[in-house]
Amino acid sequence: MTISVAMTVNGKPASGKVEARTLLVQFLREHLSMTGTHVGCDTSQCGACVVHVDGKSVKSCTMLAVQAEGAQVLTIEGLAASADKLHPMQEAFRDNHALQCGFCTPGMVMSAIDMVKRHNYQLDETTVRHELEGNLCRCTGYHNIVKAILAAAPAMKAAGV
Amino acid sequence: MTAATGIGARVKRKEDVRFLTGTGRYVDDLPLARATYAYFLRSPHAHAGIKGIDLSAAEKMPGVVAIFTGKDLAESKVGSLICGWVVKDKHGQPHKAPPHPVLAVDTVRYVGDPVAMVVANSHDEAKDAAEQIKVDYDVRPASVDLAKAFDKGTPQVHAEAPGNLIYDWELGVKADVDAAFAKAAHVTKIDIVNNRLIPNAMEPRAAAAEYDKGTGHYTLWSTSQNPHVLRLILSAFVLGIPEHKLRVIAPDVGGGFGSKIFCYNEETAVCWASSRVGRPIKWTAERAESFMTDAHGRDHVTHAELALDKDGKFLALKVDTIANMGAYLSTFSTAVPTYLYATLLAGQYTTPLIYANVRAAVTHTAPVDAYRGAGRPEATFVIESIVSQAAKDLNMDPAELRRKNFIPSTAFPYQTPVALQYDSGNYPPIIDEAMKIADYKGFEARRAEAKSRGKLRGIGFSSYIEACGLAPSQVIGQLGGGVGQWESAQLKFNPTGNVQVITGSHSHGQGHETTFAQIVSDKLGVPLENIEVVHGDTSTTTFGMGTYGSRSLAVGGSAIMKAADKIIAKGRKIAAHLMEASVDDVVFENGTFKVAGTDKNVPLAQAVFAAYVPHNYPLAEIEPGMDENAFYDPANFVYPAGTQICEVEIDPDTGETQIVNFTAVDDFGNIINPMIVEGQVHGGIVQGVGQALLENAVYDKETGQLLSGSYMDYTMPRADDVPSFKLGYKVTPCPHNPLGVKGCGEAGAIAAPAAVMNAVRDALAPIGVTQITMPATPLNVWQTIHGAARAAAE
Numbered sequence: 002m003t004i005s006v007a008m009t010v011n012g013k014p015a016s017g018k019v020e021a022r023t024l025l026v027q028f029l030r031e032h033l034s035m036t037g038t039h040v041g042c043d044t045s046q047c048g049a050c051v052v053h054v055d056g057k058s059v060k061s062c063t064m065l066a067v068q069a070e071g072a073q074v075l076t077i078e079g080l081a082a083s084a085d086k087l088h089p090m091q092e093a094f095r096d097n098h099a100l101q102c103g104f105c106t107p108g109m110v111m112s113a114i115d116m117v118k119r120h121n122y123q124l125d126e127t128t129v130r131h132e133l134e135g136n137l138c139r140c141t142g143y144h145n146i147v148k149a150i151l152a153a154a155p156a157m158k159a160a161g162v
Numbered sequence: 163m164t165a166a167t168g169i170g171a172r173v174k175r176k177e178d179v180r181f182l183t184g185t186g187r188y189v190d191d192l193p194l195a196r197a198t199y200a201y202f203l204r205s206p207h208a209h210a211g212i213k214g215i216d217l218s219a220a221e222k223m224p225g226v227v228a229i230f231t232g233k234d235l236a237e238s239k240v241g242s243l244i245c246g247w248v249v250k251d252k253h254g255q256p257h258k259a260p261p262h263p264v265l266a267v268d269t270v271r272y273v274g275d276p277v278a279m280v281v282a283n284s285h286d287e288a289k290d291a292a293e294q295i296k297v298d299y300d301v302r303p304a305s306v307d308l309a310k311a312f313d314k315g316t317p318q319v320h321a322e323a324p325g326n327l328i329y330d331w332e333l334g335v336k337a338d339v340d341a342a343f344a345k346a347a348h349v350t351k352i353d354i355v356n357n358r359l360i361p362n363a364m365e366p367r368a369a370a371a372e373y374d375k376g377t378g379h380y381t382l383w384s385t386s387q388n389p390h391v392l393r394l395i396l397s398a399f400v401l402g403i404p405e406h407k408l409r410v411i412a413p414d415v416g417g418g419f420g421s422k423i424f425c426y427n428e429e430t431a432v433c434w435a436s437s438r439v440g441r442p443i444k445w446t447a448e449r450a451e452s453f454m455t456d457a458h459g460r461d462h463v464t465h466a467e468l469a470l471d472k473d474g475k476f477l478a479l480k481v482d483t484i485a486n487m488g489a490y491l492s493t494f495s496t497a498v499p500t501y502l503y504a505t506l507l508a509g510q511y512t513t514p515l516i517y518a519n520v521r522a523a524v525t526h527t528a529p530v531d532a533y534r535g536a537g538r539p540e541a542t543f544v545i546e547s548i549v550s551q552a553a554k555d556l557n558m559d560p561a562e563l564r565r566k567n568f569i570p571s572t573a574f575p576y577q578t579p580v581a582l583q584y585d586s587g588n589y590p591p592i593i594d595e596a597m598k599i600a601d602y603k604g605f606e607a608r609r610a611e612a613k614s615r616g617k618l619r620g621i622g623f624s625s626y627i628e629a630c631g632l633a634p635s636q637v638i639g640q641l642g643g644g645v646g647q648w649e650s651a652q653l654k655f656n657p658t659g660n661v662q663v664i665t666g667s668h669s670h671g672q673g674h675e676t677t678f679a680q681i682v683s684d685k686l687g688v689p690l691e692n693i694e695v696v697h698g699d700t701s702t703t704t705f706g707m708g709t710y711g712s713r714s715l716a717v718g719g720s721a722i723m724k725a726a727d728k729i730i731a732k733g734r735k736i737a738a739h740l741m742e743a744s745v746d747d748v749v750f751e752n753g754t755f756k757v758a759g760t761d762k763n764v765p766l767a768q769a770v771f772a773a774y775v776p777h778n779y780p781l782a783e784i785e786p787g788m789d790e791n792a793f794y795d796p797a798n799f800v801y802p803a804g805t806q807i808c809e810v811e812i813d814p815d816t817g818e819t820q821i822v823n824f825t826a827v828d829d830f831g832n833i834i835n836p837m838i839v840e841g842q843v844h845g846g847i848v849q850g851v852g853q854a855l856l857e858n859a860v861y862d863k864e865t866g867q868l869l870s871g872s873y874m875d876y877t878m879p880r881a882d883d884v885p886s887f888k889l890g891y892k893v894t895p896c897p898h899n900p901l902g903v904k905g906c907g908e909a910g911a912i913a914a915p916a917a918v919m920n921a922v923r924d925a926l927a928p929i930g931v932t933q934i935t936m937p938a939t940p941l942n943v944w945q946t947i948h949g950a951a952r953a954a955a956e
Contacts, residue, residue: 002214022286036191039416041364042449046873049364061762077184084179091182095174098837101845102671104364110182126886133881137873139364139417141841142670142848142910143399143881 008069010035011079019066025059026050028066029076037077037107041137048136051108051115052076058115060135077107080114089160090114093153096148101140112136113150114157122158124151169901172837175676176690177669183315187413189368189383190446197370198227200432200445201288203278203295204454205270208304208526208866209317212268215278216296219318223294224235225287228858230279230431233269241400241433243425244427245491246644249329249500249522257329260320260524262490264400264430270299271319271489272528273861273868274454279431281439283386285446300383304526304866308486309463311523315784317782319489319524326357328496328523329489333504333580334517342478342515346897356540356915357936359852360876361533362828363670365416366447367456369429371436379407382433386412386698387422387668387943388708393510393700395425395493399432408433411699415670415918419849420532421456422670423710424493428455430455439794453871458859459533461486462499462540468513470550474556476567478515483543485522485530491529495739501641502537502711508578509545510589510625511567516579526866526934534849535628542626546916550623554927556841561593561602568625582629584801592827593625593805595890600807600825607696608809618812620820620925624917625805630712630905633796648795649713650704651721653682653729655788657774659767660692666706667718668698672907673838674714680834681719681764681901686766687753704791712905715834716800716896723900724792729766732784736772737764739780797843800896802904804828806847812925819855819922826913827890831904836891839906846910850888852879853911854918858937877939930954 007016009153010033017032029035029052041049050062053075075119080088087095101104116132117124124132129150130143138146167173180186217229234950243262250256266277280293282288303315319326343349363385370383380403386392389410396724397405399480415422432443446456463484469477485499504518535542549567553560569576571588578584598604605621611621632638635646652664663678679693696702707713730750738745738753741762748755772779773788809823833839856877860869870876895902913938922938923931931950934942 008852020286030191034193036188039188039365040190040446041366041416042873044449044872044874047364047449049531050222077182081183084183087179087182094182095178097173097843100178100181101673101841102364102417103177103186103414106181107184110589127882130882137364137878137880139362139419139849140845142844142887143884143888144844144848145841147655147881147886 002065004067006066006070008072008074010074011076021067023066024062025064025069026061026064029061035076035078041104041105046135046137047105048112049105049108051111053111053115058112077110078112089156089162090153093149093156097145097149097152099141099145100150105136105138109136109138109146113153116150117154117157122154124154128149163825167690169834170681171835173676173679173680173690173835175673176679176718177510177673177675184729185582188365188414188416189370189385192368192370192383194442194444195430197442197444198281198283198439199285199288200443201280201285201292202276202428203280203292205266205273205275205277207270207299207301208273208306209302210270210300211300212266212270212277213298213300220280223287223291226763227281227283227285227877228435229387230265230435231277232263232568235264235434236267241475243427244395244399245496246493247497248642249331249496251329252332257496258323259491260322263767264427265390272526273866274451274491274528276427279435280671281435281443295388304403306526306861307863308484308523308525310444311525319526323524328491328522328524330498331520336517336559339478339480339515339517342406343467343469343480346477347472348470348556349911350468350548350555352466352548353549354464354544354547354674355935356460356543357853358860359459359533359857360453361419361421361456361459362452363417363421363608363876365417366452367422367426367428367447368446369432369435370442370444372442373437378539379409380433380436381409382429383411383413384429385422386410387418387670387710388667388706389698390700390706391669391708392425396430396433398428409701412668418533418670420536420710423708424457424531443834450871452877454868455528457492457529457531458488459530462481464544466518466548468543468552470552474558474566475565476511476513479507479513481518483518484519485520486527487522487524488527488529489524490529492529495529495531497643498537499540500534503541505580505582506538506541506627506629506856507545507580509542510569510627512569513794514579517776527861533906534846536711538628538908539850539912539915542624544913545917546624546626547919550920557806561597564593564623564625565590582799584896587801587803587829588892588894589625589803592803592829592892595892596805596807596825596827598810599827599888599890600823605809612811616815618925618929620810620921620923622808622917622920622924624913624920625803626909626913627800627801627803628712628905628909628912629801631716631796631800632711632713633799635795644951645707647707648793649718649721650706650791650793651718651725652704652791653725657771659770661688662694662696663722664696664703665718665722666703667714670709672709672714672842673835677715677834677838678722680720681722685723686729688766711906715836715901715903716899716905717796719901719903720796720899721792724794725790728790728792729788732788733766733769733792735780736769740764740772740778745848764932797898800831800899800904802828802830802906802909804909804913806913806917808921810918810921812922812943814947817940817947819938821851821885822917824885825888826910827892828906828909829892829894830906831893831896832902833891834903834907840889842906843910846908847887847914848879848884848915849911851884853936856883856913856939881906
């Protein structure tokens with residue numbers, strides 16, 4: 002049995018017919034072919050699948066597609082205005098070499114943006130490291146991710162995003 | 163022109179924008195029309211006979227396209243997966259080589275061993291159908307405990323390996339070492355376990371295969387670190403598909419750390435089945451499958467003894483190791499605890515006599531193979547643990563004891579007693595720099611201050627040596643390696659002057675698309691944006707050996723330099739013709755051919771254009787086109803070295819260990835992109851810290867169930883488990899490759915476990931603890947502290 006679902010993804014209407022068990026991440030990857038959001042585990046711990054749903058960061062492997070009915074979903078693909086104009090968090094990740102294989106990166110960036118906003122653009126290293134609890138990276142050792150997020154916070158504030 | 167983008171520049175990575183905007187293309191992202199999805203039914207038992215498989219209910223499930231078992235593959239003459247390195251035992255006999263079926267036929271040998279492959283219209287349908295397969299198992303006792311693998315009465319894993327012994331191998335002359343021990347003023351002994359690890363690249367393994375009935379061509383997309391080697395194994399040994407009819411593509415790959423070097427069951431089965439099913443087949447591991455079936459790492463039990471004279475000079479080292487191979491021999495498993503381990507036991511020291519005995523065991527656990535460092539972290543952990551213990555035994559400063567025994571800088575090239583000849587190095591300035599950065603002098607004051615807060619503070623050293631870029635091919639062949647160890651490069655210019663750099667190595671996070679472009683930019687003066695690095699596709703690259711053992715820059719980068727030399731040589735002839743000069747008078751500087759002493763010049767781009775539009779061109783002497791291939795076979799390994807200093811603080815009430823300072827000073831030879839190198843070091847250190855403090859692959863010793871099979875049970879290092887790191891460099895260029903580079907990919911992971919554990923041991927020494935196993939989890943530390951207290955009370 003399939004269920005119709007409709008939501009807004011990166012500002013554009015998106016709809017489809019899904020099984021009741023279809024996860025939001027499956028809907029994004031398999032139905033909308035938006036493969037920027039990744040799946041790195043099956044226990045909701047790696048954070049590679051983080052997207053924003055109605056402005057809050059959510060692990061899209063932990064939410065059913067039908068639960069996002071009518072929601073505003075923002076994924077990594079919707080973050081940059083263009084390839085030349087990255088979001089300040091994306092820019093900071095690039096400037097600080099905060100990514101290597103790139104697999105955890107979409108979730109890291111989405112979590113990091115949410116973190117900066119929740120802390121009102123004011124972060125310190127201890128807070129950043131604690132807040133990254135839900136995002137695993139095997140390549141960077143986190144050193145440069147922490148640096149990037151600390152650098153992005155004032156840049157986001159200055160850019161008003 | 164190239165100062166900002168050439169060798170030594172912190173160039174931002176070319177690959178980043180696609181990864182940051184969600185436009186990377188990993189295997190699971192591939193859009194394949196009419197795709198089917200595979201799911202593998204796996205053994206829930208560590209050891210069982212298969213009495214029967216009933217597919218009848220599963221075949222009726224919705225969406226099922228086909229179900230295959232080991233019998234189907236056997237009937238189709240699919241071969242055994244192979245181990246590509248023949249290690250000869252101490253009697254000169256090749257190692258025992260039990261078969262490794264792609265799908266189990268009559269016996270399962272570890273939890274996760276694949277038994278059947280279901281192909282269906284969706285992943286969920288395949289999984290649902292797999293649940294309906296009924297396998298009649300005859301459950302048998304399992305051999306799980308490595309220390310008991312050779313004991314009488316232990317269940318046998320393979321009839322082909324009596325006593326569970328794969329080989330009993332040795333290096334060095336035992337009698338000479340024993341004689342040196344007899345004369346020693348002091349002998350330090352240690353017993354250590356190098357804990358088993360699960361690699362956990364963030365992208366799970368994946369494969370997709372498509373068969374073209376019209377041409378008979380197979381295309382296999384795989385999360386592979388070395389697509390050509392995978393193709394070679396599948397073609398020549400397992401599937402029998404002619405090499406030219408099989409294209410293997412490893413697109414963006416989300417981390418490897420060794421675990422994606424090997425030829426695995428699933429990609430083999432998916433490739434084989436694609437022609438039977440007649441539609442593309444996709445498979446992506448769930449994380450639980452990664453835990454169960456990615457080749458694990460490390461897993462040694464070792465007894466070591468170090469003989470010293472009265473002044474603390476090392477006289478001899480004796481090492482006895484049992485290495486776990488798991489249930490089957492993975493692709494390079496046999497080489498890891500032998501030629502990548504025992505040959506490193508000299509470390510940075512002049513120890514004149516070394517004897518190593520390594521026995522490899524099969525057990526009813528997942529296969530074990532190379533994982534970041536592969537043998538070298540195990541060797542470093544042995545050496546650096548015993549050296550620090552010896553310093554404690556002799557009441558010497560651990561840095562002083564190391565310095566006393568370092569190979570002097572004047573001794574290079576240095577022949578070790580364990581086969582390797584170190585090409586270059588200068589170790590004392592490295593440890594000096596590390597001690598300066600770590601403020602070693604101020605440590606005792608910090609220890610006292612910590613004590614006033616009730617904390618135990620300790621400091622630990624690890625001075626490692628690494629041999630990377632396995633080489634040369636002839637020597638590797640003599641030692642039993644089944645492949646060459648060169649690398650290829652092609653520089654393919656287009657008429658408009660931009661260039662594709664086609665390399666046989668593979669990037670899965672290391673940043674080759676940037677580093678290799680920097681080399682070409684520096685050497686040929688081509689702007690970075692006009693250079694594109696191409697890798698990971700057997701149809702675009704002549705051949706390649708892939709990426710492992712920190713070989714890509716030292717070997718693959720050198721091949722690029724060789725190809726660039728050919729471009730310059732040809733360009734000189736073209737430019738000489740265009741400038742009506744003698745070739746001998748033409749020089750190449752900053753991307754331009756010039757006639758010395760004149761203002762005549764031809765930029766490389768102009769020579770390239772002339773080569774493709776040869777209207778004014780010496781066609782009688784040279785061919786048109788600007789496309790050069792090179793193969794580079796190194797003369798020797800490269801030998802990066804360094805010292806790490808770790809400082810920890812332990813809370814004796816909770817057993818929690820906090821890393822409060824971590825310094826790494828490395829000699830990687832010349833550095834192309836310091837930003838990328840730092841990233842490699844950071845990541846490597848955290849994998850080493852993970853091994854020391856957090857990570858442990860645990861099997862139930864009776865049932866062989868994997869107890870650490872998810873991120874809830876296997877502790878991955880998280881951001882708040884580690885500090886920021888302090889790094890430094892010393893440079894002794896490699897004398898035998900054109901870039902003067904050594905490898906940097908594994909150094910962090912090689913050195914860190916010993917640095918951390920020496921710090922933990924140092925912190926716990928004042929309360930009477932002498933030994934503690936990895937990982938030093940809070941529970942382990944707390945129990946060790948209280949065990950020592952109890953022992954003291956008794």
